[in-house]
Amino acid sequence: MSKLNDNSSTPKHHILITGASSGIGAALAEFYARPNIHLTLWGRSEERLEKTAETVRAKGATVATFSIDITNAESAIEALRKADDEAPVDMLILSAGMADIRPQNALAEATDTVLKMSMVNFATPVAMATEMAGRMAERKSGHIALMGSVASFHDLPLATVYSGSKAGIGRFSTALRAAMTPHNVKITLIVPGFIDTPMSQRLEGEQAFLVPVDKAARKIARAINSGRGVLVFPWVFQLTRLLEAVLPRALAHKILRRLEIMQHPPAA
Ligand SMILES: NC(=O)c1ccc[n+]([C@@H]2O[C@H](COP(=O)([O-])OP(=O)(O)OC[C@H]3O[C@@H](n4cnc5c(N)ncnc54)[C@H](OP(=O)(O)O)[C@@H]3O)[C@@H](O)[C@H]2O)c1
Numbered sequence: 001m002s003k004l005n006d007n008s009s010t011p012k013h014h015i016l017i018t019g020a021s022s023g024i025g026a027a028l029a030e031f032y033a034r035p036n037i038h039l040t041l042w043g044r045s046e047e048r049l050e051k052t053a054e055t056v057r058a059k060g061a062t063v064a065t066f067s068i069d070i071t072n073a074e075s076a077i078e079a080l081r082k083a084d085d086e087a088p089v090d091m092l093i094l095s096a097g098m099a100d101i102r103p104q105n106a107l108a109e110a111t112d113t114v115l116k117m118s119m120v121n122f123a124t125p126v127a128m129a130t131e132m133a134g135r136m137a138e139r140k141s142g143h144i145a146l147m148g149s150v151a152s153f154h155d156l157p158l159a160t161v162y163s164g165s166k167a168g169i170g171r172f173s174t175a176l177r178a179a180m181t182p183h184n185v186k187i188t189l190i191v192p193g194f195i196d197t198p199m200s201q202r203l204e205g206e207q208a209f210l211v212p213v214d215k216a217a218r219k220i221a222r223a224i225n226s227g228r229g230v231l232v233f234p235w236v237f238q239l240t241r242l243l244e245a246v247l248p249r250a251l252a253h254k255i256l257r258r259l260e261i262m263q264h265p266p267a268a
Contacts, residue, residue, distance in 0.1 A: 012062065014087045016040040016080070018070065018125070019096030021048035023197030024147070026055075027217035028093055035060035040083050042066050042096065070096055071116050073124040080128050084135055091143045091224070092132045094125040099199050101158040101261055114161040121165035126172050129187075133176060137183035145224050146173045148191040150232065153241035155249075157257050177229050188224050191232040192216060204262040209234045 015032055019025030021043025029039055033056035041056075041063060043049045049065040056063050066083075070076045083089060098120045102109045129144050136142025151159060152166035173189035180187055194200050194207040195216045211219075211234060223231035232238055244252050 012036055012038040012087075013090050014038045014040065015091045015093065016042070016083055016089045017093040017095060018042040018128075019094075019147075020052050020065075021045050023095075023199055023213060024192070024195060024216060024220070025093070025095035026052040027213045028095065028220060030055050030059070031214075031217045031221050033057075033059035033061035033063075037061040038087065039063045040066065040089075042068055042070075042079075044069055070124040071119040073119060073127050076124050077127055077131055080131055084132070088135075088139060089132060089142070091145070092129070093145045093224075094128060095147050096125070097121050097147055097149075097199070098266075099159070099162050099202075101162075101263055102160075104262070109159075109161055117161050118165055121162070122168045122172075125169065129172070129176060133180050133185055133187075136185040137180060140184045143186040143188070143224060143227075144176070145188040145190060145220070148173065148189050150191055150193045150237040150241070152191070153237065154244055155253060155256060156259070157253070158259060158261055174229065186227045188228055189230045190220050190223065191230060191237075192220075193234050193237045198267060202263045202266060204264070205260075209236055 013036060015037060017025050017029050017039065020029045020041035025043070029041055029052050033039060039056055039061050041049055041052055044067060046065070046067045049067060053063045053065050066079060068075060068079055098117050100109065100113050100117060125146060129146060132142070132144055136144070146169055148170045149166040151163040152170050154163060156163040170189055170191065173187055177187035192211070194210045196210055196212050200207055200210070219233055220231065
């Protein structure tokens with residue numbers, strides 16, 4: 001438990017959540033909010049962050065918000081060090097992420113978008129988790145949760161960088177768990193299917209086994225609290241993963257190339 005400099009003598013559990021201005025990150029902030037909790041909430045939109053902050057304050061938690069663009073990994077690391085120096089972080093939840101697909105009629109994904117996506121979905125969370133793991137290992141306690149996706153199970157022709165970045169986060173998380181277990185630092189990889197958030201709402205068409213965001217947050221928090229290594233949900237995606245693994249790759253690719261997905265532009 002961390003002591004916070006908020007004139008209260010009661011030690012508070014400090015949880016830092018990235019992507020807390022929307023979707024899963026905001027729902028997790030709301031889930032964890034209670035009087036003995038201090039939440040540090042990161043996102044880009046100050047307005048959306050303040051909305052989450054209001055909800056968690058109403059539940060009795062103390063809160064600090066921080067508007068940051070994590071395509072800049074150096075700034076993110078500096079801000080993480082500062083937050084942890086002020087009050088040691090007990091739990092780091094790295095939920096920020098972006099998704100994108102190949103634009104219609106383009107032969108490949110847009111280079112500037114894939115560079116951003118590589119930072120937001122992979123490079124920055126990996127650097128933040130590594131920095132935090134080292135600090136938590138010294139303290140012999142702490143928990144880090146990272147957000148993968150069932151997209152990482154498949155060679156998605158329309159979303160090569162999204163599926164690739166999430167596959168990278170997946171391998172990194174389980175490797176970090178192997179490294180951190182002797183130091184009493186827990187690592188949890190969350191691998192969701194479709195969750196009803198602004199990210200999935202950008203996509204047009206049927207989203208199989210769509211999960212409401214509050215239900216997803218409860219499931220994720222249960223997995224984190226029990227110290228689980230990997231949570232894949234809904235479980236049916238374990239079957240699609242198995243199916244792709246047993247099919248000859250050329251045949252799997254032929255099927256995957258038929259997937260047609262359209263997306264709306266991101267909200268401002
Ligand atoms: N929803 C799904 O179906 C689904 C499925 C599998 C995995 N996931 C993963 O779950 C995580 C959360 O997604 P979500 O559904 O909650 O999406 P969301 O509602 O779109 O929220 C994304 C969050 O990430 C933040 N973010 C995006 N780019 C950022 C940047 N450059 N710098 C700082 N923060 C940035 C956003 O901040 P602002 O809003 O302030 O810009 C927002 O808080 C992501 O990692 C996503 O890949 C989602």
